[in-house]
Amino acid sequence: MADNVRCSNCGAPLDITPETIATVCSYCGYLNWVRQDLKEDVLVVKPLDGKQLQEKIRNFAVRRKLGEVFKDTNIVELTLTLVPFYFIDISAEADYSGRVLVYITKCRRTKQGERCWTETRMVHVDGVYGPYRNVIPMIARRGCDVFSAKAIAYKYLEDNPRAIPITSAELSKNVWRNILSIDLDKKSVVNIALDMHLDELREIVVKVIEREAEGKVMMWSSGVVTGSTIIWKKITPINIKISSSKPVLLPVYTAVYRYGGGLHRLIVCGWDGDVIAFERPMKTGERISWGLLGAIASGVLGGLAGALYTINMFASAGLFILGSIASFYCMRRALSPIKSSIVEPRYRKVLSVEKISSVIKV
């Protein structure tokens, strides 16, 4: 850690790195701005305390019939982390024009049967799309773009819990010691958010150009539009408005429980105790079920494949491949690690997206 940088409130040495912009003193809880030129108010959503959280987990465990796994005596670790976020509100329009080659399939009945062919039409489109607006949560640190951080940001935007200035939050020592420092300045964060937002806007406008061109052709031609290729396009982002929030600290708990010789983790929202994801032991019955399913599926499909072998080789090959895939998949599930990871339904879409802004639409 850098030497000789001390808390301006109590004089204790501060735990900082070359990138630290602001950090909370682990001795007195005072927020120190290492970069005074970037100083501003910081907000925090107050977390539940350890006891309240354990009660929430117990209630969750009872509902899910996992009371034996997630009981208090099994707790190995309970970690609170407060993650700093900026919420960047970006709105942009796109001035677009394009030349699109649209493919139309036409068919005609003849004496010999139906004859089909493909024609093309070159169409010009132009217009202004938008405004396309989004609120993008950006973590004020590098390398933090993980599922739990994305999920907590998503929940904040949906639930809108109360965030208060850190100076009036009266946080306890257990809380301020777990506040991650702000390592990214607002300008860098805005640049990254703008890049993400405009990339999305460009992708949307490309689809708009294609749809518009195909729509025009459908209106004026007979036949069925089967696709299109953009020959030339111009997409210019215009009227971009960006505003950013003050830094907001969002709490998230990670809990680890020991049960049946293994460790089981939970990610829990720090302000209301909502479980975001958890691991539960995989039962022997489940494993046997997957194994049996694999055997039955491959037996049925493989048997049919064999039966059809001399009648239709292509169908037989197809069934054989499907049966092999079923056997492979089911056996992998049967032999997966001793526990299953469950992401609560509300957060599953966060798991599959790279950028949280794709999920949240303003």
Place this chain on the structure above:
Amino acid sequence: MGTRVEEKVFRCSFCGAEFSIPKTFVYATCPYCGTTTRVDNPDAKVDHFIFAINYDKNSSYRRVKDFALMQVGIAEDFNDNVDFDSAYQYLVPLYIYEVDIKAVCRGEVEKIEENEVEISIHGGEEAAHVVVIALENPPIDIPKDYSFPAKNRIYFKPSILREGVYLNPSLDPETVFEKIKRPYIEKTLSEAETACGKKYRFVDNSRFVGLAHYPFWIITCNYRGRKYRAIVDAADGTVLYLEYPISFKQRLKGLVGGIGSILTASIIGTAISYTLSSNIIYSAVGGALTALPGLAIAINKFSRSKGVYRYKPSEEAVFAPIR
């Protein structure tokens, strides 16, 4: 054995000490005062960092044990019969870059107020933080898509040289930088050309942040006379590689399960052909063959007494820690 590397004598620009370095080195770190300098330009300023070692060998060993207990088929008495054997710390060099590229359209006007920015017209932009291993052939197996966290980075201290195996960077940072920037530049220029044709101005504010060393532990433990190896990220405790013993009982169960499923599939296949009055042999064989992939998985997992875990970001995605 191996070819002898040609060395040369280098003089530290800070303390004046002389020491030998291989001729291929890009940077030289003085073993006496810890100052790092460019070999081809000793007067150039070098920002040299190290990622804070948050897990010592004891806590890393505990991580390995706890992680092994989560693996399917782990020997039942592993926790009771495993012993620590050895731990070596490796300091792997990384190059850190900030990519900040813009292609500004002619006529672009940017109005900046306290918390608001308005841009009239925009070309292209790319912003990214890139971390690259500065070695051609790292001696430890780090996953290709492993993301090195950039927090907890402190200035390099010479005392660290005594604690682990210090690896010197072998790649030229400028060459690596140009290679990294290329796709970002191409994307930025493509966006700008799509936005405003050729009427743009290229602005590259990218920079080489510096050289940073990242700590890893190679932990070896003993279980019933056999050694098992693990690689642990000493900055945040992630287990990248783990060997663990699989119990005989679990192996037997797994193999029996695999063979059982292939027999079941074969019987079902035979039953189907009997119902369809078709060729029994073909159906029985068809059923057995489609069950082979499942059997292969069971054999792969359980034919060896040593299981291997390799870190895959996609599989660890849900519970990856907030760093």
